[in-house]
Amino acid sequence: xxxxxxxxxxxxxxxxxxxxxxxxxxxxxxxxxxxxxxxxxxxxxxxxxxxxxxxxxxxxxxxxxxxxxxxxxxxxxxxxxxxxxxxxxxxxxxxxxxxxxxxxxxxxxxxxxxxxxxxxxxxxxxxxxxxxxxxxxxxxxxxxxxxxxxxxxxxxxxxxxxxxxxxxxxxxxxxxxxxxxxxxxxxxxxxxxxxxxxxxxxxxxxxxxxxxxxxxxxxxxxxxxxxxxxxxxxxxxxxxxxxxxxxxxxxxxxxxxxxxxxxxxxxxxxxxxxxxxxxxxxxxxxxxxxxxxxxxxxxxxxxxxxxxxxxxxxxxxxxxxxxxxxxxxxxxxxxxxxxxxxxxxxxxxxxxxxxxxxxxxxxxxxxxxxxxxxxxxxxxxxxxxxxxxxxxxxxxxxxxxxxxxxxxxxxxxxxxxxxxxxxxxxxxxxxxxxxxxxxxxxxxxxxxxxxxxxxxxxxxxxxxxxxxxxxxxxxxxxxxxxxxxxxxxxxxxxxxxxxxxxxxxxxxxxxxxxxxxxxxxxxxxxxxxxxxxxxxxxxxxxxxxxxxxxxxxxxxxxxxxxxxxxxxxxxxxxxxxxxxxxxxxxxxxxxxxxxxxxxxxxxxxxxxxxxxxxxxxxxxxxxxxxxxxxxxxxxxxxxxxxxxxxxxxxxxxxxxxxxxxxxxxxxxxxxxxxxxxxxxxxxxxxxxxxxxxxxxxxxxxxxxxxxxxxxxxxxxxxxxxxxxxxxxxxxxxxxxxxxxxxxxxxxxxxxxxxxxxxxxxxxxxxxxxxxxxxxxxxxxxxxxxxxxxxxxxxxxxxxxxxxxxxxxxxxxxxxxxxxxxxxxxxxxxxxx
Ligand SMILES: *Cc1c(COP(=O)(O)O)cnc(C)c1O
Numbered sequence: 001x002x003x004x005x006x007x008x009x010x011x012x013x014x015x016x017x018x019x020x021x022x023x024x025x026x027x028x029x030x031x032x033x034x035x036x037x038x039x040x041x042x043x044x045x046x047x048x049x050x051x052x053x054x055x056x057x058x059x060x061x062x063x064x065x066x067x068x069x070x071x072x073x074x075x076x077x078x079x080x081x082x083x084x085x086x087x088x089x090x091x092x093x094x095x096x097x098x099x100x101x102x103x104x105x106x107x108x109x110x111x112x113x114x115x116x117x118x119x120x121x122x123x124x125x126x127x128x129x130x131x132x133x134x135x136x137x138x139x140x141x142x143x144x145x146x147x148x149x150x151x152x153x154x155x156x157x158x159x160x161x162x163x164x165x166x167x168x169x170x171x172x173x174x175x176x177x178x179x180x181x182x183x184x185x186x187x188x189x190x191x192x193x194x195x196x197x198x199x200x201x202x203x204x205x206x207x208x209x210x211x212x213x214x215x216x217x218x219x220x221x222x223x224x225x226x227x228x229x230x231x232x233x234x235x236x237x238x239x240x241x242x243x244x245x246x247x248x249x250x251x252x253x254x255x256x257x258x259x260x261x262x263x264x265x266x267x268x269x270x271x272x273x274x275x276x277x278x279x280x281x282x283x284x285x286x287x288x289x290x291x292x293x294x295x296x297x298x299x300x301x302x303x304x305x306x307x308x309x310x311x312x313x314x315x316x317x318x319x320x321x322x323x324x325x326x327x328x329x330x331x332x333x334x335x336x337x338x339x340x341x342x343x344x345x346x347x348x349x350x351x352x353x354x355x356x357x358x359x360x361x362x363x364x365x366x367x368x369x370x371x372x373x374x375x376x377x378x379x380x381x382x383x384x385x386x387x388x389x390x391x392x393x394x395x396x397x398x399x400x401x402x403x404x405x406x407x408x409x410x411x412x413x414x415x416x417x418x419x420x421x422x423x424x425x426x427x428x429x430x431x432x433x434x435x436x437x438x439x440x441x442x443x444x445x446x447x448x449x450x451x452x453x454x455x456x457x458x459x460x461x462x463x464x465x466x467x468x469x470x471x472x473x474x475x476x477x478x479x480x481x482x483x484x485x486x487x488x489x490x491x492x493x494x495x496x497x498x499x500x501x502x503x504x505x506x507x508x509x510x511x512x513x514x515x516x517x518x519x520x521x522x523x524x525x526x527x528x529x530x531x532x533x534x535x536x537x538x539x540x541x542x543x544x545x546x547x548x549x550x551x552x553x554x555x556x557x558x559x560x561x562x563x564x565x566x567x568x569x570x571x572x573x574x575x576x577x578x579x580x581x582x583x584x585x586x587x588x589x590x591x592x593x594x595x596x597x598x599x600x601x602x603x604x605x606x607x608x609x610x611x612x613x614x615x616x617x618x619x620x621x622x623x624x625x626x627x628x629x630x631x632x633x634x635x636x637x638x639x640x641x642x643x644x645x646x647x648x649x650x651x652x653x654x655x656x657x658x659x660x661x662x663x664x665x666x667x668x669x670x671x672x673x674x675x676x677x678x679x680x681x682x683x684x685x686x687x688x689x690x691x692x693x694x695x696x697x698x699x700x701x702x703x704x705x706x707x708x709x710x711x712x713x714x715x716x717x718x719x720x721x722x723x724x725x726x727x728x729x730x731x732x733x734x735x736x737x738x739x740x741x742x743x744x745x746x747x748x749x750x751x752x753x754x755x756x757x758x759x760x761x762x763x764x765x766x767x768x769x770x771x772x773x774x775x776x777x778x779x780x781x782x783x784x785x786x787x788x789x790x791x792x793x794x795x796x797x798x799x800x801x802x803x804x805x806x807x808x809x810x811x812x813x814x815x816x817x818x819x820x821x822x823x824x825x826x827x828x829x830x831x832x
Contacts, residue, residue, distance in 0.1 A: 002219070002267050003192065004185040004212050012060050017068050019078075022085045027056035028183050029214040031088060033120040034139060034406040036414065038084045044077050054565055055122035058181045092217060097145025098683070103691065108272025110690050112137065112150045113260055113281035115252075116159075116241060119215055121565035123182065124158030125222070127241055127530070128493040129590055130315055132564065133370075134277055135215075136404035136590075140678035142216030143406075143427070146686065149269060151260040151281075153252060154179070154211055154222035155241045162528045162561040166472050168544025170529055170537050174240070179224075184211040187221065189266065196229065197266060199259040200336040201251055206234045208259050221267075223259050244532045250325055250333045253356065257283025258337065265291075273693040275311040275685070276364065279323050279356035283334075285310060285363035286344050290337070297705060299343060300712040303363065305705065308696035308818060311689045312364035313399070314357060317377045317587050318497070323356040330354040361385065365395075365696070365818035366689040370588040372398045373611045373627055377584050386824040391767070395819040399688070400609055401588040402681035405429045405673060408594040410572035412449035413669075416441055425673075430680035435670040443662045450572075450599055450665070454483040457573020461524065464560055477554040481522050486654045489574030489600075491526030491562050494536040497585040500525060501542050503578075505639035511551045513646055519655045521646075522555055526562035526570060567591070572598035576650060579604035580622065580638065583630045596672030599665035603645060605638065613676060618667040620645055692818060699816060711816055714752070715823065718812040721746040725753070727808065727829040728788060736799050741776060741791040741808060741829075750779050750789055754813040754820070757793050759806040768805055776808075799831060806831035 013024045032038035042059060043050045045067070049059050071077045099106075116131030117123070117138065126132060134150070141148035157174035165171055179186075187210040189195040197208045207229040213220040225237045237251045261284050264271065276282055285306050292302035316322055331338065331345060331354075338345060348359030361367055361382060369375035375398035379391055386394050406426060409417070417425050421437040428434065461479045469476055481487065494500055503510060503523070514521045525543050529536030540558075547556035559566055571577070577595035579586070579602065586608035593609060596602055602619035604610040606626065614621055622645060623630075623638040630638070653660055674680065700707040724746035731740045745753060755776045760768040779789035798804035811826040 003188040031216045057183045099145035109147045110273045111271035112275045114277035115280040127159045136678045139404045140682040142218040150220040154224040168541040197263045257281045258287045261287040272697045279360045282360040301708045305708045309693045310364040311366040312360040324353045327354045368397045368399045371400045374587040388826045389821045402676045402678040403593045405677045410453045412452045429677040432674045438670045453572040457569045485520045487522045487574040488576045490578040494527045494529035496535040499580045502580040514555045526559035571595045583607040593676040596668045618671045736796040739793040745787045762805045
């Protein structure tokens, strides 16, 4: 059990009247963030404080004691409190979970490393999609009962708060967060003192403290270097999330990867599986390899253990989006760490650069992109790491993202789901069959729930606009939107590839669209641009500028400081969720999933998750239903398509065919909620990756790393012989009734390789779309020929037909190798 410093938490407890002391346990566990009753409880204590901070620890600290005495006499509050505490305890102590039922023998934790986590507005250590995905992953791991431990960094200023000035410029405000006021607790060492992790950076030791965050049954550990033991300079390593300064960035990643693993070791946690979420934490694997080598394993043996037990998820389809640092800069920052093991740096080397994604790929066996299309793009992007391996067989799979349904479902929708599906959807979210019950919801009931979500969102928009006007002393229009009017929402990071301004391509056309008297249309934009993304900021300024034009005033609004709090209301409180990335740059996207599950209809470019999500009835495709990459020239075409869609489909359906609109809303909910839930996603990680990595762990480490030694020995042998292994002679028998293949195995045994006939209908060049693959078995060793083996194969019916392509291939095979092309070795022999 990890020990944490409970001083502050006990001090808060003492301030409370004894019947209410359970509130402290509730405050220090983010379980409340996906439980509406618990949220309501906090709100009852002080609605304004709650709306402002959504931080229960701060709430308990700031609330005067007489208020608690008052609450003791408030029966409604006390009843709710009892109910919430009971539910909380049931959840935490639940014995039988999806995991315990399916993986009863498992006893080692899955360790998840990520640069950012979006758990709640009150823990501002996320910037956008990646962090929120990680937060949703953690929450789901808790729901499903996985033995899951997450590691990240605590940033003093977190991600910035956004203000937009009277010219539309983004102003970044970096509040200083005080750990004492947050639902996090300092981690202690065995002696009961604050734990300090020693992290080697350059030629010195940097110290890091750690905090524990409880998220249901799962814990996240956050590291931070702001301790007096460090130099003033080192104390600032974790000041900001995504520091643009290369020096800070490398240090943060060393802290996360190497520091993260050292923290776990200090806590006595031995991972069975390590999941690197994005390349940022990949230094963790250098530390893991280094430790194994210190135990006496060779480099290849150590790498085999680490590789066999690592899962890596890549999130970026843009080559420039992957972290690359000058090799010398990394070498310098790691100088002390690398002493005596300089070869480790080669694992991330790419010319004179150090590439974090490469490091992650070379030290992982289970690599995935975050949608089917993104996996395909990633296979192409990293293809040259596996020369000769057909694109479809590059070992990068797809596990499509999802969202944590209980976090993102609107309260009104949640009630409807409970009533018409039964509470089963909360635990068995990914079962598609149960969602058909959505059809039973009477149209008007669904519509009324949706209108209520819209009213709440409009109210938020108004509140924010009024506050901004007061702050700036200006009179920008305050949204006064009739909830029956069509509202289109666009909110996410203001990265330029997301093309927030696509709708402004033709302002004349837009003007007509928005201002038709009986069919008003409103546009709401939200999102932050990265502080150094000048292009993104320019887009934001442009949106503001257009919103100020007389013909658009009161029609187009910006929601300031888009964060998890406002996102929850927005993804349910508009009618259409607009998504306009330049394909294929949206690896997955998740905001559209949040919208879709609340019955908000997606209008999206055919990219990322929407390629899998769109079914012809649950929303619309902007532009072509194709997965071809787009360039800047496609912007105008896509914009035209969007205007057409709005004019011909979206607006007429909304105003003219209510029945169809409701039908589409139901389609959206039932097709999107189960498949794009993190319940489906985490189960997939578990069944396809974690469980295999765990079996590898057992096999590789058992009996003093017997398996690791075996596979490393095999790899060494194969690597040594491989250049000489090859096809010596291939003979096609008469009438193409079969073939004989003579192969030189150069000392390898037939069981060390696989020989296959690979054929099919030719697509472009030598690419074969769905190839037939037939293994040639039972070779005969040739008398006299030293390592010559004769394989016989089947009939070659279509050989000679120019549409068909036949080839033979040989590659190393070991049953414990997680993927047949992991080593990247294969030799081909073309038959035509
Ligand atoms: C879901 C979410 C995102 C991600 O949006 P995408 O459209 O997937 O990029 C970003 N920010 C917030 C606050 C979110 O809730």
